[in-house]
Amino acid sequence: MKQLLVIWLVLLLSVRVTVKGAEGADTALVKPATEDEQHYIMAATAVDWWRGGLSAGVVFSVLPQPLTEYPIPAPMIELRGRFALPLNLAIYGRLGSNIATNIGQIGAMWTLNLPVVSLGGGLSGFITYGNITYIDGFNVVHERLTFYPMATASLRLEKVTLTARIEAEVLSYRRSRLGDAEGDNGNDRKNQDVIGYTRYDRQLTGGAITLSIEQPFWKNTHILLGVTFAYSRTPYQAWFLYNTFDDRLFSTEFFAGFIL
Amino acid sequence: MTKQLITIMCAVALIVSACVADLEPVSLPVVDYTSELRGMLSFDSTARRLLSGVYKRNEGTTRFGDRIAVAYDGQVVTMYTVRGVAFFTLRGGIANDSVKLVGVWRGVQGSETGIARLSIRPSEGGREIAEGKGNGLGLILRGEITTSSGSRESYVIEKVDATNLRQLDFEIIAHRGGGRNSERLGVSENSIPMVLLAGRLGATAVEVDIQRTRDGEPIIFHDPTFTARTVPSPYVIGDVDNYTLRQLKAVARLVNGETIPTLDEMLDVIIDSTELRLVWLDVKAPSVMDAILTSHARAVERARQRGRDVDILIGIPDDATFSAVRNSRLFGSLEIDPKTGTLPILCELGVDRVRDVNARVWAPRFTAGLQSTLVAEMKKEKRRCFVWTVDDQNFISDFVSNGEFDGILTNYPTLLAAMFYTSPKGR
Structure with missing residues (x-):
């Protein structure tokens, strides 16, 4: 941990010195973010303080086939955002919902601009809240907290930024409950009929690689397009399928949005 | 350049998602029961009943947890574990007041599998089974199991409950x-x-x-x-x-x-x-x-x-x-x-x-x-x-x-x- 802190401080210092010394010179070791890059969300590019972007879009997941047996699409609408803080830090987050599955993610990352690429690393917490009590016969509620340490690298092309992000998935907490609602089947259920469990796990359950493109679209609007390849024991969109496989399962998530 | 990048990325995504299909098949190891059990008498229904019950782990591998259920299906002795969610299918026989069981095990929620070789010494319940007496309480199965990685792990379990599970x-x-x-x-x-x-x-x-x-x-x-x-x-x-x-x-x-x-x-x-x-x-x-x-x-x-x-x-x-x-x-x-x-x-x-x-x-x-x-x-x-x-x-x-x-x-x-x-x- 101490080593990581030292490395971070050295990098931070070198960046500040280089920026100060460069003053716009083409030979600078770092390249400040362009006006387009100031809006980007997935990119590791460090942007000006308090700048950032918010995208509204859709996610289209393909759930793991061994769990679903049939190709079941799981669409979701989502907001993604990132805002820069001092010292090359940024907060990033995500909100999404398809009614059955609701997610909220918030994290912090540190970024570093180089002439052609930018690099970043961070940690986020991811809350899943699933509820399908509105479907007759599926009286189920589920909550989950997962942490994602990640590293990001972006390729900074003239107008486009191409980003690759690698994440580990650390499951921390799960809670599932059945039979919460009263009156199902005309029965006034008693409290002891509710069953469920709470687990504090802290286990490495998988990981993901995300590839994304961000670029100008029209006037001040930019677009975000990406795909996540997840390899996980606990794919969040499949919470209601109660994964019982010991094996990690592959799932794909396409996402697209307009950066406002 | 931009269009090409998007096209390449979409193509990669589609190819990767299309390539990844189902879980890998699992093959059980092969056991030569004829040579393993040569010269042994087959179990009768009394022997299977005496073997049946709930066991606790005494020594050896912890991969199957502390409690194991042993039952039978026809001529086959079966074992079920909560930890590892494994089932064993074992064939066995009796010779010189000793019991031998050999077969395969498989963790059904994953792909772990291996061979189990267990035995009961005459003084640890083998004689009781050979003579068809008692209820089998206290009998000790000991031996080893192999794993998917090829390692060998010792395993010793003791019968602590004589309920005939199939009933x-x-x-x-x-x-x-x-x-x-x-x-x-x-x-x-x-x-x-x-x-x-x-x-x-x-x-x-x-x-x-x-x-x-x-x-x-x-x-x-x-x-x-x-x-x-x-x-x-x-x-x-x-x-x-x-x-x-x-x-x-x-x-x-x-x-x-x-x-x-x-x-x-x-x-x-x-x-x-x-x-x-x-x-x-x-x-x-x-x-x-x-x-x-x-x-x-x-x-x-x-x-x-x-x-x-x-x-x-x-x-x-x-x-x-x-x-x-x-x-x-x-x-x-x-x-x-x-x-x-x-x-x-x-x-x-x-x-x-x-x-x-x-x-x-x-x-x-x-x-x-x-x-x-x-x-x-x-x-x-x-x-x-x-x-x-x-x-x-x-x-x-x-x-x-x-x-x-x-x-x-x-x-x-x-x-x-x-x-x-x-x-x-x-x-």
Whole structure:
């Protein structure tokens, strides 16, 4: 941990010195973010303080086939955002919902601009809240907290930024409950009929690689397009399928949005 | 440049997502039973009963947890563990007051597998088994297991409960004849080999699905359409009821090479070649209800002739099937059980419908919870209550410990058997 802190401080210092010394010179070791890059969300590019972007879009997941047996699409609408803080830090987050599955993610990352690429690393917490009590016969509620340490690298092309992000998935907490609602089947259920469990796990359950493109679209609007390849024991969109496989399962998530 | 990048990225995404299909198949290790057990006497029913019971781990590997259930299926001694969700199929024999067991084990929720070689010394229960005396309490099985990585681990377990697990009045109902294709058991879901395996997986009962052919034959198949998940053939695609039975028998092969059985073939095998106590016919083709009831009557008669006590239940999962059963000209020919006064019907609908059709079993979905009041009402009316389909260990634990159901349908009969038999309720 101490080593990581030292490395971070050295990098931070070198960046500040280089920026100060460069003053716009083409030979600078770092390249400040362009006006387009100031809006980007997935990119590791460090942007000006308090700048950032918010995208509204859709996610289209393909759930793991061994769990679903049939190709079941799981669409979701989502907001993604990132805002820069001092010292090359940024907060990033995500909100999404398809009614059955609701997610909220918030994290912090540190970024570093180089002439052609930018690099970043961070940690986020991811809350899943699933509820399908509105479907007759599926009286189920589920909550989950997962942490994602990640590293990001972006390729900074003239107008486009191409980003690759690698994440580990650390499951921390799960809670599932059945039979919460009263009156199902005309029965006034008693409290002891509710069953469920709470687990504090802290286990490495998988990981993901995300590839994304961000670029100008029209006037001040930019677009975000990406795909996540997840390899996980606990794919969040499949919470209601109660994964019982010991094996990690592959799932794909396409996402697209307009950066406002 | 931008357009090319987007195109390349989309192409990569599609290729990768298309390439990743199902889980890798699992192959069980091969054991040469003839040479392993040469010169040994086979177990008789007394020896199998003495071996059966609940064991605790004394020494060695912890991969199977601290409690192990040991039962038998025909000539095969079986073991079930909660931790690792493993089942063992062991063959054995007796020589010089010692017992030897050898076979394979498999963790059904993953791909772990290996060989088990266990024995009982004369002073640790071997003599008792050879002489057919006692209840087997305190006997010690010791030996080693191999793992998928090739390592060898010692294993010593001791019998601490002498309950004959197979006699308990609780149904461990295996889904799709024993398990889904995704469990990679080496046999296909809803196939004849799968129901032959079901008892070794821990099942006392099976649920099988009924679809229909174009010529009105009830067949055992889950999906309404053929896909690579069930029948990996480019020539057998589309709706199941587009094919005649003859066509299916000629060209359709399940993922492990079996043919699709008819309802008659499946019931004959269950009656003649298994020790299963109950069959749940999950009707997904109510339009051939008359043919299903005809097969049912034939199977009931066959079981009676062979002295087999097997309860074959017509499943009612929805309103269409409910109407088909009630309106069938053969409904009146269903036999009332003299002990309970009920018909051989399992109804998944509300309790009013259960009473309306005088079903022997009420089977609600597990997501409705324990439903203690309704379960008590049904039992008061001499009906049994099953719950479906429970695979999560946490929920199985709740249903076993706190529920009053008479059986649970699961894709993991191994897990349910281990959890039920080693629970206080299982004794």
